[in-house]
Amino acid sequence: MKIVNVVGARPNFVKMAPLMRAMRHRAEITPMLVHTGQHYDAAMSGQLFEDLELSAPAVNLEVGSGSHAVQTAEVMRRLEPLLDGVRPDLVVVVGDVNSTVAAALTAVKLGIAVAHVEAGLRSFDRSMPEEINRVVTDAIADLLFVTEPTAADNLVREGVAPAKIHFVGNVMIDALETFRRRWEASGIFEHLGLDDGQRYGVLTLHRPSNVDDPAHLAEMLEAIHGLARQLPIVFSVHPRVKSRLLHHDRRLATGSETAEAARGKGITYVDSLGYLDFIALMSRARLVLTDSGGIQEETTMLGVPCLTLRPNTERPVTVTHGTNRVIGADPRRILDEALRTLEDPPRPSGPPPLWDGHAAERIIDAILEHRP
Numbered sequence: 532m533k534i535v536n537v538v539g540a541r542p543n544f545v546k547m548a549p550l551m552r553a554m555r556h557r558a559e560i561t562p563m564l565v566h567t568g569q570h571y572d573a574a575m576s577g578q579l580f581e582d583l584e585l586s587a588p589a590v591n592l593e594v595g596s597g598s599h600a601v602q603t604a605e606v607m608r609r610l611e612p613l614l615d616g617v618r619p620d621l622v623v624v625v626g627d628v629n630s631t632v633a634a635a636l637t638a639v640k641l642g643i644a645v646a647h648v649e650a651g652l653r654s655f656d657r658s659m660p661e662e663i664n665r666v667v668t669d670a671i672a673d674l675l676f677v678t679e680p681t682a683a684d685n686l687v688r689e690g691v692a693p694a695k696i697h698f699v700g701n702v703m704i705d706a707l708e709t710f711r712r713r714w715e716a717s718g719i720f721e722h723l724g725l726d727d728g729q730r731y732g733v734l735t736l737h738r739p740s741n742v743d744d745p746a747h748l749a750e751m752l753e754a755i756h757g758l759a760r761q762l763p764i765v766f767s768v769h770p771r772v773k774s775r776l777l778h779h780d781r782r783l784a785t786g787s788e789t790a791e792a793a794r795g796k797g798i799t800y801v802d803s804l805g806y807l808d809f810i811a812l813m814s815r816a817r818l819v820l821t822d823s824g825g826i827q828e829e830t831t832m833l834g835v836p837c838l839t840l841r842p843n844t845e846r847p848v849t850v851t852h853g854t855n856r857v858i859g860a861d862p863r864r865i866l867d868e869a870l871r872t873l874e875d876p877p878r879p880s881g882p883p884p885l886w887d888g889h890a891a892e893r894i895i896d897a898i899l900e901h902r903p
């Protein structure tokens with residue numbers, strides 16, 4: 532069975548790594564990895580491939596950045612001849628980024644079956660680009676693999692035939708477990724000057740709704756500065772946020788000097804970290820503040836309290852079973868909620884069902900059994 536696996540952006544690499552590993556162990560499957568090039572910086576792509584032991588992609592479509600329409604269209608335009616030439620039995624897409632929907636559309640229009648890993652998640656907020664990507668991908672996929680039961684309910688409500696839906700667990704958790712020994716050995720603590728037992732929090736922000744409006748971003752950062760007076764914060768800065776940050780605070784313009792200055796104010800700014808260093812950093816944090824989706828799941832698994840700086844989550848199991856509190860994007864709530872959480876952390880009721888490190892194997896079994 533020839534399977535083309537498509538990845539484009541950072542969280543895709545994490546989800547695809549366990550799938551590629553599992554496919555390589557099955558003689559019946561010939562996997563091929565295609566990178567759309569949506570993420571292209573070393574910190575966003577190359578480092579992740581290395582950390583996750585992903586072999587280099589067979590092809591990189593090098594689409595790069597652009598508006599949503601341009602990026603989606605470029606993936607489709609460049610992927611179509613490749614799929615037409617290879618004629619795989621299945622295209623596997625993961626997550627909810629522009630590359631996901633673009634690859635799924637391209638494949639189905641060529642009459643090639645599509646499997647969507649991490650299907651059915653819904654924030655019910657159509658102003659999120661990812662929500663559109665999820666709804667469209669799920670509507671056209673032939674096999675839909677879900678991480679939590681509510682996702683299957685969402686799909687059934689949208690008219691997806693139950694026979695196409697498989698509850699398999701979470702490949703992001705497979706990655707976390709597979710590489711546990713390696714991230715436990717990370718040198719990030721020495722690198723950032725964090726002593727054993729030092730209290731700190733971790734921040735990530737990259738959603739357009741949080742970072743594209745300079746006034747809102749400035750208010751968020753003010754709130755974080757307030758918190759940082761009580762809990763030192765390490766802020767892992769996504770490239771789309773970096774230029775906006777430099778605009779906000781010119782003292783961050785140069786290397787170590789700026790890190791020192793920032794540390795004096797309780798915030799350490801670091802460029803996007805690799806996978807192993809970032810998981811290690813989160814694992815010992817007192818608190819993680821984020822607008823990412825995957826981080827809500829990883830903190831749940833690590834048992835670290837997470838405050839989600841968005842009005843909603845498409846991953847409700849992280850709230851019902853895990854350590855996640857969805858507090859919205861109003862900067863005025865950040866300090867109070869953070870202090871409340873430090874005082875009274877959420878108590879997880881154990882890992883969500885099937886988050887056991889074996890989701891990828893279940894997905895491969897299902898693909899071989901139900902091959903469309």
Ligand code: UD1
Pocket residue numbers: 540541542569570571572573575576596597627628629630660661737769770771823824
């Ligand atoms: C994308 C996904 C988002 C995911 C995130 C993870 C979509 C719609 N969004 O958002 O769901 O949570 O990846 O990081 O697909 N840039 C670089 N170098 C890179 C990549 C991006 O500098 O390697 C900068 C560029 O200025 C680019 C901007 O970041 O325009 C946004 O990149 P893009 O891939 O469009 O979206 P993300 O914000 O990364």
